[in-house]
Amino acid sequence: MDTFTSQSLGKSMISRFETLTSDLRIHVTFITREGDQVHIKAAEGDNLLDIAQAHDLDMEGACGGSCACSTCHVIVDPEFYDLIPEPDDDENDMLDLAFGLTETSRLGCQVKLTKELDGLRVALPQMTRNLQARDFEKRTDERPQQ
Amino acid sequence: MKKIWPCRYRRNTIFANVFCELRHLATRQQFSTTSNQAVKLRVAVVGSGPAGFYAAYRILEKAPPGIATVDMYEKLPVPYGLARFGVAPDHPEVKNCQEKFEEVAQSPYFTFVGNTMVGAQPLAVPKQTPSFTPNHVPLSLLRNHYDAIVLSYGADSDKDLSSSVSGLNLAGVYSARAFVGWYNGHPEFRDLDPDVLAGEQAVVVGHGNVALDVARILLTDVDALRKTDITEAALAKLSENKVKRVRIVGRRGPAQASFTNKEVRELMMLNGVGFIPLDEEVLSPFLVNSAKLARTTKRLLQLLQKGSTTPAADAKKHFSFDFLLSPASFEALEGSSHVASAKFDVMELQGDILSKDTRVKRTGEVSELPCSVGFMSVGYKTHPLAGLEDIYNDSANRLNNEAGKVTSDGMDTKGLYSAGWIKRGPAGVIAETMYDSFETAAVILDDFEVGAIGGRSCEGWEGVRADLGDKLDWKVVSWSDWQKIDKAEKERGSKIGKEREKFTNQNDMLAVLE
Numbered sequence: 001m002d003t004f005t006s007q008s009l010g011k012s013m014i015s016r017f018e019t020l021t022s023d024l025r026i027h028v029t030f031i032t033r034e035g036d037q038v039h040i041k042a043a044e045g046d047n048l049l050d051i052a053q054a055h056d057l058d059m060e061g062a063c064g065g066s067c068a069c070s071t072c073h074v075i076v077d078p079e080f081y082d083l084i085p086e087p088d089d090d091e092n093d094m095l096d097l098a099f100g101l102t103e104t105s106r107l108g109c110q111v112k113l114t115k116e117l118d119g120l121r122v123a124l125p126q127m128t129r130n131l132q133a134r135d136f137e138k139r140t141d142e143r144p145q146q
Numbered sequence: 147m148k149k150i151w152p153c154r155y156r157r158n159t160i161f162a163n164v165f166c167e168l169r170h171l172a173t174r175q176q177f178s179t180t181s182n183q184a185v186k187l188r189v190a191v192v193g194s195g196p197a198g199f200y201a202a203y204r205i206l207e208k209a210p211p212g213i214a215t216v217d218m219y220e221k222l223p224v225p226y227g228l229a230r231f232g233v234a235p236d237h238p239e240v241k242n243c244q245e246k247f248e249e250v251a252q253s254p255y256f257t258f259v260g261n262t263m264v265g266a267q268p269l270a271v272p273k274q275t276p277s278f279t280p281n282h283v284p285l286s287l288l289r290n291h292y293d294a295i296v297l298s299y300g301a302d303s304d305k306d307l308s309s310s311v312s313g314l315n316l317a318g319v320y321s322a323r324a325f326v327g328w329y330n331g332h333p334e335f336r337d338l339d340p341d342v343l344a345g346e347q348a349v350v351v352g353h354g355n356v357a358l359d360v361a362r363i364l365l366t367d368v369d370a371l372r373k374t375d376i377t378e379a380a381l382a383k384l385s386e387n388k389v390k391r392v393r394i395v396g397r398r399g400p401a402q403a404s405f406t407n408k409e410v411r412e413l414m415m416l417n418g419v420g421f422i423p424l425d426e427e428v429l430s431p432f433l434v435n436s437a438k439l440a441r442t443t444k445r446l447l448q449l450l451q452k453g454s455t456t457p458a459a460d461a462k463k464h465f466s467f468d469f470l471l472s473p474a475s476f477e478a479l480e481g482s483s484h485v486a487s488a489k490f491d492v493m494e495l496q497g498d499i500l501s502k503d504t505r506v507k508r509t510g511e512v513s514e515l516p517c518s519v520g521f522m523s524v525g526y527k528t529h530p531l532a533g534l535e536d537i538y539n540d541s542a543n544r545l546n547n548e549a550g551k552v553t554s555d556g557m558d559t560k561g562l563y564s565a566g567w568i569k570r571g572p573a574g575v576i577a578e579t580m581y582d583s584f585e586t587a588a589v590i591l592d593d594f595e596v597g598a599i600g601g602r603s604c605e606g607w608e609g610v611r612a613d614l615g616d617k618l619d620w621k622v623v624s625w626s627d628w629q630k631i632d633k634a635e636k637e638r639g640s641k642i643g644k645e646r647e648k649f650t651n652q653n654d655m656l657a658v659l660e
Contacts, residue, residue, distance in 0.1 A: 062580055064242035069577045093408035096442045097575060127581040 048108035072108035193299035195227020197566020204587035221263035235374035260623030265531030291609035301526035313476030322523030331648035345518025352523030353396030420461025550586030
């Protein structure tokens with residue numbers, strides 16, 4: 001570090017904790033609620049909630065990833081569902097409450113990436129009946145003139 | 147557009163947090179002093195529970211930075227509503243949502259207005275208790291100073307069955323809501339002093355998760371609670387708890403029960419507690435139709451069949467689920483005013499045993515259960531704030547609204563929105579409330595986008611404060627004030643090996659700030 005500025009201090013500290021780019025070997029595709037495909041490279045052992053949030057996808061983890069809610073609910077592409085270790089009782093109990101539960105639903109915080117899951121595709125489910133796709137976009141300040 | 151906040155670095159390291167703090171420092175202001183020219187949408191949120199906080203979060207996240215501000219009003223000096231006072235002390239991970247709420251509160255566009263109750267006291271709710279005196283600000287004042295008001299103040303009372311159930315005033319009969327509030331340190335219930343010493347037989351009426359929380363707290367080994375944030379007063383009382391047999395009694399059958407499998411499983415796994423197995427005839431319709439069962443019902447059946455980890459024969463404490471019993475009365479012995487038994491009408495299901503909506507009717511039979519202490523856990527009741535009577539729907543137990551936008555035939559409801567239990571009715575876990583608040587936030591931002599609300603150069607809390615003038619004679623608690631109270635609670639707790647020791651009295655909370 002040249003100068004001990006707060007910026008450079010912050011940056012170098014963060015980079016120590018960021019995963020080395022060469023470790024990001026597993027491809028995951030998230031299908032957003034608007035239908036966009038977001039291709040991400042992540043590391044073995046990363047869970048889908050952390051990955052989604054690190055890439056600014058609209059996935060909430062109300063309980064902080066501790067398997068105590070259902071807000072990180074994802075729908076796994078059936079091709080990959082069986083490659084993930086089965087959910088345990090705790091996860092299944094939370095999935096009971098997930099809106100729009102499917103046969104291949106999982107909690108994102110409980111799905112950890114492995115080499116076998118390279119190419120994994122997951123979809124973000126509808127939150128409720130009423131929320132529209134555009135509700136997930138950031139709004140711009142375009143308003144009619146007063 | 148690059149967001150300044152919220153912090154997206156989820157790694158829980160000191161360094162990552164410091165980096166975030168440094169970025170936030172650039173924009174942090176204690177109270178919003180954003181110039182009126184920039185702010186076009188001033189939002190008031192009434193109630194600081196999950197509904198209010200998730201609405202605030204979503205509005206601030208989705209609007210362009212600096213365009214919207216949120217002032218959050220809370221009647222107590224402390225925030226979080228049921229996330230602090232409802233969630234059981236042995237469920238700390240459910241309270242992790244508070245981390246998100248803290249993030250929201252760090253926004254320079256967010257202002258916490260604590261110890262300040264919007265609206266006059268609903269008649270049905272006691273005006274004040276020894277431990278809490280509300281400080282009122284009329285809703286009409288808020289309507290002058292905000293473009294949008296999100297009513298997210300939840301439910302303040304129990305569903306009242308006193309017209310059909312007698313004996314509710316006997317000593318030893320409590321509302322489950324009051325019991326939960328008591329062990330969670332809510333000032334309103336500080337003096338409840340539930341009589342768990344009266345005997346071994348507890349009856350909990352209701353088949354929701356609150357009923358299961360009550361049962362679990364009665365049956366859990368009190369030592370398991372010592373490190374949690376349950377109050378010292380509750381620990382002291384529960385240490386002398388004589389309850390050995392809890393009956394969890396519901397009006398309908400297993401497929402109609404509102405409790406969720408997680409909580410049933412927890413009870414089944416309680417150390418040293420045995421489940422009294424269900425009669426064959428209760429389970430057989432489910433076994434016969436197992437292919438048709440919905441996922442949650444199928445899993446519940448498995449739990450009920452499997453029973454408790456500790457076999458009933460080996461256990462010193464027991465619980466049961468009793469179905470198809472509707473409460474008729476609590477009874478005392480001759481000459482006593484303390485409950486000794488509970489009488490129920492025996493019911494039968496009218497129609498599909500497996501359907502959640504199936505109703506019940508009386509068979510004419512009556513069942514009497516021993517009861518040393520009774521808890522009514524039959525649901526909550528909401529009320530309208532003064533001035534909102536026209537938009538309140540008593541039978542639906544919520545405000546009239548469409549997707550969170552308050553509606554009325556007579557009254558002008560421009561700028562009024564709702565979120566959470568006061569919007570949908572008092573049921574649903576935090577996750578559901580979160581999505582519900584997101585829906586309301588979307589509707590608000592929609593209305594703002596088309597010009598239906600906003601752009602009036604409102605002054606928010608500054609305007610309200612100016613209008614109140616001398617009438618503002620109480621200590622308004624800011625977010626940094628709450629942080630001082632929070633710190634004090636944690637310090638008190640750490641001295642006795644607990645996560646925190648809550649203040650249970652409004653004066654004690656405010657004393658920290660002197």
